[in-house]
Structure formats: C-alpha cells, structure tokens
Amino acid sequence: MKRLIPLFVLVLPLIEIAGFVIVGRQIGVLATIGLVLLAAVVGGMMMRLQGLGLLNRLQRELEAGKDPGRELAHGAMVLLAGILLMVPGFFTDIVGLLLFVPPVRDLAWRFVRRRVQVTSFASFSSGFARPRDRGPTIDLDAEDYSSGPRPESPWRQIDR
Numbered sequence: 001m002k003r004l005i006p007l008f009v010l011v012l013p014l015i016e017i018a019g020f021v022i023v024g025r026q027i028g029v030l031a032t033i034g035l036v037l038l039a040a041v042v043g044g045m046m047m048r049l050q051g052l053g054l055l056n057r058l059q060r061e062l063e064a065g066k067d068p069g070r071e072l073a074h075g076a077m078v079l080l081a082g083i084l085l086m087v088p089g090f091f092t093d094i095v096g097l098l099l100f101v102p103p104v105r106d107l108a109w110r111f112v113r114r115r116v117q118v119t120s121f122a123s124f125s126s127g128f129a130r131p132r133d134r135g136p137t138i139d140l141d142a143e144d145y146s147s148g149p150r151p152e153s154p155w156r157q158i159d160r
Contacts, residue, residue, distance in 0.1 A: 016089035023090060039093045043085020046100050050078045073109045074102075 024032040054075045061068040077099050084096030098104045 015091045019090035036088045040086045043082045047082025077105045
C-alpha cells in the first residue's frame with residue numbers, strides 16, 4: 001500500500017489534466033474555469049458549515065464522557081474534503097464531495113478504524129485529562145496560605 005502512494009502522486013496530475021481536457025472540450029474553457037472556482041468556493045463553505053456542526057458534536061461527546069474517535073475522524077475527513085475541493089481538478093472534487101456525505105464518512109471510518117489503533121478517551125473529564133501520578137490534592141484555605149514569612153512555620157525553626 002505504501003508503495004502505491006508515490007505512484008498515485010505522479011498519476012493524479014495526469015488524471016486531473018485529462019479531466020480538464022475532456023470537460024473543457026464539452027463545455028468550453030471559461031465554463032471549466034468557472035466550475036473549478038465554484039468548487040473551491042463551495043468547498044470552503046461546506047468545510048465551515050459541516051466543521052462547526054462536527055465541533056458541537058465532538059464537544060457533546062466529550063462532555064458525556066464518550067469516545068470521540070468517530071467525530072474526530074469525521075472532522076479530519078471534512079477538512080480533507082474541503083482541501084480536495086479547493087485543489088483544482090475534477091477528480092479531487094468528486095472525492096471531496098463524497099467525503100462531505102456522512103454515510104460515506106461512516107464507511108471510511110469503519111475502514112480506517114480496523115487499521116488504526118485508537119486510544120481510549122475514557123480518562124477525559126470535561127475535555128481535560130486528569131494527572132494520575134501527582135498524588136493527593138491538598139486543599140488550602142485563604143488563612144493557610146500567604147506569600148509573606150510566617151514566624152510559626154516549622155521551616156523557620158531550622159534557620160535559627
């Protein structure tokens with residue numbers, strides 16, 4: 001699989017150029033450029049709209065103490081979809097549009113989840129992890145703490 005990535009990076013521009021030629025021949029150069037610009041604008045708008053909804057769902061998952069792995073993966077896919085729509089080309093636009101569809105993202109999440117180790121978020125409380133190695137918490141009142149020297153301090157006895 002890793003060996004196919006460099007090949008894909010080399011072939012992708014050729015696929016996009018072929019797409020420009022085919023679409024440009026059918027609808028004309030100006031209409032083709034207009035479609036590419038429209039896809040970039042729509043990609044930015046969709047990324048913003050769906051991204052805000054995903055952030056709200058992610059916050060709810062964290063507040064409920066649930067595993068936010070699915071929402072994090074969906075957020076990454078929405079970001080990737082927006083980037084793909086902003087990149088000039090019809091093949092990347094099609095992939096980007098597909099990633100904006102939630103059932104397609106769920107299918108991609110099921111595929112990725114089996115191949116990636118997901119860390120549990122069970123230790124999260126209100127979005128922040130609790131340190132486990134720090135020992136007990138010492139609760140001080142206002143009279144227990146001050147920034148000035150205290151004559152009755154046991155540490156002052158050592159100095160004498």
